Amino acid sequence: MASTSLLIALFVFVVAMVAGPAMATEHWVGDDQGWKLDFNYTTWAATKEFHVGDKLIFKYKKDAHNVYKADQEAFKSCTPSSDVTPLTSGNDVITLTSPGKKWYICGIGKHCEKGVKLAINVLAAESGAPSPSPSSPSGPASSSASWISPDSKFVAVVAAAFAMFVVIMT
Numbered sequence: 001m002a003s004t005s006l007l008i009a010l011f012v013f014v015v016a017m018v019a020g021p022a023m024a025t026e027h028w029v030g031d032d033q034g035w036k037l038d039f040n041y042t043t044w045a046a047t048k049e050f051h052v053g054d055k056l057i058f059k060y061k062k063d064a065h066n067v068y069k070a071d072q073e074a075f076k077s078c079t080p081s082s083d084v085t086p087l088t089s090g091n092d093v094i095t096l097t098s099p100g101k102k103w104y105i106c107g108i109g110k111h112c113e114k115g116v117k118l119a120i121n122v123l124a125a126e127s128g129a130p131s132p133s134p135s136s137p138s139g140p141a142s143s144s145a146s147w148i149s150p151d152s153k154f155v156a157v158v159a160a161a162f163a164m165f166v167v168i169m170t
């Protein structure tokens with residue numbers, strides 16, 4: 001029945017919207033461009049919001065670049081501290097564990113000077129972690145909601161889209 005589907009869709013959509021922002025986000029640094037020359041990471045970071053619990057993922061061809069965690073001085077001077085071990089896997093994941101300014105630079109050649117450097121401001125973890133789904137009659141809506149775990153914002157969005165689709169088709 002269309003009205004039931006609509007309720008399900010609304011429920012899933014609201015859960016996705018309310019729970020969504022509280023979930024950890026994986027930030028692919030540079031989006032589909034990855035970690036590379038000729039990309040402005042200042043501009044990239046300006047469009048993003050970083051929170052404790054989020055992950056930064058640096059994607060690049062192994063050995064073409066690397067990732068040094070830096071402080072403000074190392075960031076400005078493009079001089080990685082000698083006691084910092086760079087990440088070199090080409091698929092480097094950094095979990096943001098504390099709020100405040102964070103800096104990352106590439107230590108290969110003059111890449112950092114050319115702009116392969118990232119400064120971000122990490123905000124506190126968002127409050128309102130997704131709560132367990134309320135006890136509701138079993139059905140598509142409650143089972144959809146139970147899929148939502150901190151890393152499944154994508155699933156929530158897909159579930160909402162699917163529910164919308166159901167509404168349109170009924």
Ligand SMILES: *[C@@H]1O[C@H](CO)[C@@H](O)[C@H](O)[C@H]1NC(C)=O
Pocket residue numbers: 040041042043114115
């Ligand atoms: C990136 O863009 C900003 C303006 O959005 C500019 O101030 C900055 O110099 C640029 N950085 C590089 C490395 O080109």
Ligand SMILES: [Cu+2]
Pocket residue numbers: 036037064065066106107108111112116
């Ligand atoms: Cu590099």
